Amino acid sequence: MPSPRTLPAAAVVAASLALLAGTAQATMLTFTSISNLGPANGADYGDRVTAAGPGIGLEGGATPNIVLDFVPTSTASPFTVYPGGYASLSSALGHTSFNVKGYVQFTLDPGWDVVLTSFDVAGWSSGTYPDSRIRVVDTAGATLFDSGSFTFPASTVQSFLPAPIRSSLPLRLVIDDFGDLGIDNVLFSQVATIPEPGTWALWLAGVGVLGTLARRRARG
Numbered sequence: 001m002p003s004p005r006t007l008p009a010a011a012v013v014a015a016s017l018a019l020l021a022g023t024a025q026a027t028m029l030t031f032t033s034i035s036n037l038g039p040a041n042g043a044d045y046g047d048r049v050t051a052a053g054p055g056i057g058l059e060g061g062a063t064p065n066i067v068l069d070f071v072p073t074s075t076a077s078p079f080t081v082y083p084g085g086y087a088s089l090s091s092a093l094g095h096t097s098f099n100v101k102g103y104v105q106f107t108l109d110p111g112w113d114v115v116l117t118s119f120d121v122a123g124w125s126s127g128t129y130p131d132s133r134i135r136v137v138d139t140a141g142a143t144l145f146d147s148g149s150f151t152f153p154a155s156t157v158q159s160f161l162p163a164p165i166r167s168s169l170p171l172r173l174v175i176d177d178f179g180d181l182g183i184d185n186v187l188f189s190q191v192a193t194i195p196e197p198g199t200w201a202l203w204l205a206g207v208g209v210l211g212t213l214a215r216r217r218a219r220g
């Protein structure tokens with residue numbers, strides 16, 4: 001048991017660490033009951049999730065500080081969600097045309113990081129698709145994951161990523177060949193931004209002052 005003198009400082013430390021670290025809040029996009037996604041076509045799907053809903057599962061908590069954009073970059077037509085056709089995926093974000101470039105962007109509010117954890121990909125209608133490519137980039141141009149060019153096998157679902165990707169900048173999940181490929185079960189989180197070293201120094205100094213005050217009160 002902590003002594004009466006050390007308990008106040010310990011409580012302050014625990015509370016401050018919890019506040020600074022934040023709690024991971026995760027959302028999964030399953031695309032169930034969703035149709036078209038893109039400019040002027042329900043592009044707010046997955047935005048500022050505060051509760052479970054159509055095509056949205058809570059995997060640890062809501063993500064109200066993340067906004068999503070669905071952007072087909074080589075055609076004006078929106079993405080389309082297919083209830084079947086992409087191997088065993090029950091719903092998948094694809095396109096009515098083949099080999100359409102596009103991305104899903106995760107934009108976060110100040111003070112938050114986004115963590116892209118995983119997503120599933122399958123090819124259309126049991127076909128194999130050469131020159132497939134999947135990337136995760138940030139809006140500063142850094143490439144955080146790149147599958148390289150590969151042939152996507154028929155009748156399979158592949159899960160990405162090898163490790164979660166965390167960023168303080170907006171992230172883009174880029175697929176060079178929507179239509180050929182569809183994505184599903186996109187799992188992402190929001191986490192409080194890790195303070196800079198200077199912020200940690202100020203916080204530790206504050207904890208030291210509080211500890212000194214607690215000891216003085218105990219002696220008094």
